[in-house]
Amino acid sequence: MKKYGLVAAVALTMLLAACNNNNEETQNNTKPQVEQQSSELQTTKExxxxxxxxxxxxxxxxxxxxxxxxxxxxxxxxxxxxxxxxxxxxxxxxxxxxxxxxxxxxxxxxxxxxxxxxxxxxxxxxxxxxxxxxxxxxxxxxxxxxxxxxxxxxxxxxxxxxxxxxxxxxxxxxxxxxxxxxxxxxxxxxxxxxxLEEGKKVQAQLDEKLKTIEEKDKPRAMMLFRHNEKSITIGGKNFFGNQWLNATGAIDVAENDIQGQKEVNMEQVYTWNPDIIFITNFTETQPADLLENKIAGQDWSQVKAVQEGKVYKIPLGIYRWFPPSGDAPLMLKWLAQKNHPALFDYKIEDEIKAYYKDFYEYDVTDEDIQAILNPSSEAAKY
CATH class of the missing domain: 3.40.50.1980 (Nitrogenase molybdenum iron protein domain)
Structure with a gap:
């Protein structure tokens, strides 16, 4: 693999993310009180x-x-x-x-x-x-x-x-x-x-096509951030998922009810009744767990997204695609296609292959691409 020099800034890495152990990308509104240092620091030549x-x-x-x-x-x-x-x-x-x-x-x-x-x-x-x-x-x-x-x-x-x-x-x-x-x-x-240039270019391409979509025709989507038999944590406004959905032509069902991330019950999920569910890589839950109603004490069969088979695990490339990563332009394209498959008819596998070759000068195999698009539950453990 050649070395570009600053792999820089895909600047797009989006919304990014980051977090600490239990709150990885959700500490967005808290302003830390760490005192600022004075501007009198002295430096050496090194x-x-x-x-x-x-x-x-x-x-x-x-x-x-x-x-x-x-x-x-x-x-x-x-x-x-x-x-x-x-x-x-x-x-x-x-x-x-x-x-x-x-x-x-x-x-x-x-x-x-x-x-x-x-x-x-x-x-x-x-x-x-x-x-x-x-x-x-x-x-x-x-x-x-x-x-x-x-x-x-x-x-x-x-x-x-x-x-x-x-x-x-x-x-x-x-x-x-x-x-x-x-x-x-x-x-x-x-x-x-x-x-940075690539990120702006991809977003501009999406915006050009999405401007023809009326609000009533946008899918209502939900970001399942963390999940297990005992807890359902959803991302809402001022969180990565909300920004991704807004940028790719979807309506975030939780944006008026949740700031950051919040634990909810199934009754709230039924009230939202999303058309699409996206599952992050911060939970071991897989689409099949919802589609086949495997979670004890939770009946997902009543949710529209489950009934229509529109439950997707967010990919993992050089990092998880939900928070910041150099694969952000691919996240935009992947989400846009899930939200509007008729509007974005490219083959995502080809997009991944071209992107990795262009920016990382790395030739991904078909097996690599499938691993990116279908991350294992193991990748969410910590």
Whole structure:
């Protein structure tokens, strides 16, 4: 595989995501109270200042050879998109590692599987274990004030990133912002710009076709974020799913009832009665579990999407497609086709093959494509 230079910014990576162990992409509205650093920091020739998404000036080495990612789960794939490399990733959250292990990135850049995960214990950062990993830089989700303080106090530079730009009208804003900061840290920008252009181009193509669709003709869709026999958690407004649906010609059934993510009961699902159900990669549930009514204590057979067989598992490429990833343009195309199959008649397998060849210079096999489109339940475990 050739090296482009900054795999950059697919900028579109959409809406992005990130989260911590239990709340991965849903901490979008909480404003952390981590105090801002003063602008009087001094740097050496080997260092530079980077302003993170809490407005803090952070001194980071000019050359990063060991970086660790905490509760901002999707970020490891952003690093790859920006640098075309994972060899610098010395550690990551166990949830991130499990997704990486079941992703295309494990084949494309196997160094990612060398990352240490032992510094996360009982869902929290263990600083003593983290020091053994010897990171030059730590990346954390902006809402995790506790971890930011603990790691900073240990003398490790911490760059904080926000999980989602809730105010953005399109789903790529967060990923774009992550790529921008990563480019500042690493000095790579070339690929990021290519991704940004591709994301804008794909969204413009969708918008051109979707402008002919009246509101009454849009499917009503539901994002099943986390799920098991005891709990049904749905994503709503100011969450990744809502942005994806809005961008691909669907109506989010939960957007007027839920901010972020929320646990609901079957009665609420019956009230919404969605035309389509999308299942994220943050739950082990598969479409067959709903279509064949396998979940004890839950009768999904009464839901329109189940009755019509329109229940889909969101793909997993270089990362889960629900939050931020370099595959965001493909997520847009995949969702648009599910929402409006007659309007978008391309073959998604061909789109995936062309995209991976163009942006990653990687030739995916037919088997790879099927794995992307049909992620296993194992990929959701952590």
């Amino acid at each position: 260092e530079k200042l980077v302003v993170d998404q809490l407005g803090r000036e952070v001194t980071v080495p000019n050359s990063i050879e060991r970086v660790v990612m905490g509760g901002i789960l999707p970020y490891f794939s952003t690093w790859y998109v920006a640098t075309n490399s994972t060899k610098e990733i010395a550690g990551m959250h166990p949830n991130s590692y499990n997704a990486a292990k079941h992703s295309m990135l494990a084949k494309m850049s196997p160094d990612v599987l060398k990352a240490d995960t032992s510094f996360i214990q009982n869902g929290e950062v263990n600083v003593e274990e983290l020091m053994k990993v010897n990171p030059q830089l730590y990346i954390e989700i902006a809402t995790d004030e506790k971890s930011i303080h603990k790691v900073s106090e240990a003398g490790i530079p911490v760059v904080a990133l926000k999980a989602i730009d809730a105010a953005a009208a399109e789903p790529l804003a967060t990923f774009n912002s992550w790529l921008e900061i990563t480019s500042q840290i690493t000095g790579t920008t070339e690929r990021a710009n290519r991704f």
